[in-house]
Amino acid sequence: MADNRKRRRTDPTGDELPFKNKLKPDSAILEILKAFSTSSSASSSSSAAKTLTLQDLALPFRCREVADLSLSSVQTNIESLILKIAHSILAGHGFSFDVPSRSSANQLYVPELDRIVLKDKSSLRPFASISTVRKSAITTRILQLIHQLCIKGIHVTKRDLFYTDVKLFQDQIQSDAVLDDVSCMLGCTRSSLNVVAAEKGVVVGRLIFSDNGDMIDCTKMGMGGKAIPPNIDRVGDMQSDALFILLVEKDAAYMRLAEDRFYNRFPCIIVTAKGQPDVSTRLFLRKMKTELKLPVLALVDSDPYGLKILSVYGCGSKNMSYDSANLTTPDIKWLGVRPSDLDKYKIPEQCRLPMTEQDIKTGKDLLEEDFVKKNPGWVEELTLMVKTKQKAEIQALSTFGFQYLSEVYLPLKLQQKDWL
């Protein structure tokens, strides 16, 4: 490669890259990042000392939250639950489960906590009733299967669980729904039940961690990176000298940064779920943020889905709101690509895409969401997007050259502390 470079004239687009002349030397940008990282870590440790919990808030109603429990606690909880039921049957009171409601009427966004939580409504699921006999049988069976997983100490997928008793479950939707019920009933996260989601995410950069006992150095994972493990409880010993975590929506941008080893120029950890955030990546991101106390910067498409993806990482998805405390990573900064960047960075018209009716509707709906409203900067950006009716992908930056993202756009963003 080196001799090629010598033989040829220098890259024509080299120094004419828009805004490249605004870039300070890397050392100056590093100073900015160090200050940011320190203040962020200080604020998260001081807030750790006074982290608000549901109890602190004295809300006018009770809320339900789940926690990570050890395998043996889950096992004990199941055994006490079944024992209680046995007593109830022996006492002549019959057999029924008290199941927390997970419906949207029972959900609530709590601004102080910046996430969606579940209120404490619950309903009885008696065995001796035609309308609930099947569901209570399924619940018992799922409890039994989870108990087996506890004893064996292994992880399975929801699909595996379904196939252990197709005759009873009939449809995976039914076993999945009851699995979430069981999480709520036992007061533990789904990953505590050893039921894991398919893995999709990858991580690369300044991070060392253990996966099932193996030490992984993510600076030595080439361009492919390390696949994020599906079972967060076997992940530990996180160490890092990074100054921030860069959360990337798309695979293509991730690859560009991994190949350019962006994390060596600006010490960081780069992570992507390749589109929609999956549970494993969300758990992994949260664990990194909590253990390493690093700020998280998000690089997503400039469209309503980009912001939606950011929000799922940040404050949870509605159908897993009972688990929001464990799945969400608070205080993610929106680095880019933001609607205002399109003009600021002079993205050519032909690289912007018109928003569809559906896009605009999604954008307007997002403007009504509490987690957007509480951040005035986000409201401004989203309003601009809906007004201009234009969207753009991260890849649109390639219009200025393949490495514009890693060589100009991101460094300048970091230098200008241009995040919201």
Added chain:
Amino acid sequence: MADNRKRRRTDPTGDELPFKNKLKPDSAILEILKAFSTSSSASSSSSAAKTLTLQDLALPFRCREVADLSLSSVQTNIESLILKIAHSILAGHGFSFDVPSRSSANQLYVPELDRIVLKDKSSLRPFASISTVRKSAITTRILQLIHQLCIKGIHVTKRDLFYTDVKLFQDQIQSDAVLDDVSCMLGCTRSSLNVVAAEKGVVVGRLIFSDNGDMIDCTKMGMGGKAIPPNIDRVGDMQSDALFILLVEKDAAYMRLAEDRFYNRFPCIIVTAKGQPDVSTRLFLRKMKTELKLPVLALVDSDPYGLKILSVYGCGSKNMSYDSANLTTPDIKWLGVRPSDLDKYKIPEQCRLPMTEQDIKTGKDLLEEDFVKKNPGWVEELTLMVKTKQKAEIQALSTFGFQYLSEVYLPLKLQQKDWL
């Protein structure tokens, strides 16, 4: 965990697992695998000495194939091509590209090679013609962009390429199509052009390789495994003491085997593309097979798509037939789950699924394909599937317990050399 096991009665399903009593000790199974691996490696090295090429076959027409070229060869090829065009213009003959046809009429399955190849029909793409002026402009632009990649020595995605000139390309379909044209014209693979596909696959087990200069030990990748790198030209130094490669269709089965560290009981390399095979995983599998000379056993769903996925790994997809020699892995064995396994392993009726009309049509279409016809065992299995109109996922084996796959089904399959 250990004390849990002591406290509890042993797992009820432990020794009653169907067919568990048929299993010989692991040492006996290992002997079988060693013999298989040696014979397979011998046949592939002896066949390497006499590997059939298109030239050997003396076909009644010429075929076109591409090869992996170094970056500097690609650069030289582009420069000579442009020089030739400049000469043509100066000589008053105008400016046109000679572009190989990639249409299905120009494709052919060659049974001796066991893959689909491209015949040598090509067509002119003159600049001075209204119908081709745009396409020839796009072709010139793509050649220029690839030339830039060669000089810079970096990799980009198709999406990046599209965004460098949205005004000209208008639509990614157009730049993608011309990219394939350019591969054919230059006689090189798409990965030689440094245009890579998104990564999706993961690998775990008895394999050590280098990814972009970093040495990766896939026995030390925990449960998550190593993400397969998108750029195969930066993968090298493969070493392994495995006896076979286990190609798995689905993520869930992969996770079971990774968690149980199946590769330590029966030394193997486990790889999955999580569904549809992507180019990176196909290139990686081929490289493993070629460099390590290991037999490849496939574990796919018992449905027409499982066999189709196997066939894409084995003899290529039709729209990339010009690159079949580099993307395909010959001689993949169909280990399971095969239609005959459903009865043989007594998979309960409720874990089998009825085939839809579309499934049955796909199955019947496959029966007409040359690559199926040449393997009588496959024809028999597929005929049985279409006749019984039943399909089943790999996960259906979970009906006998979560670890039935790794503890009974696969070991017994290996012991009985039950592959086709």
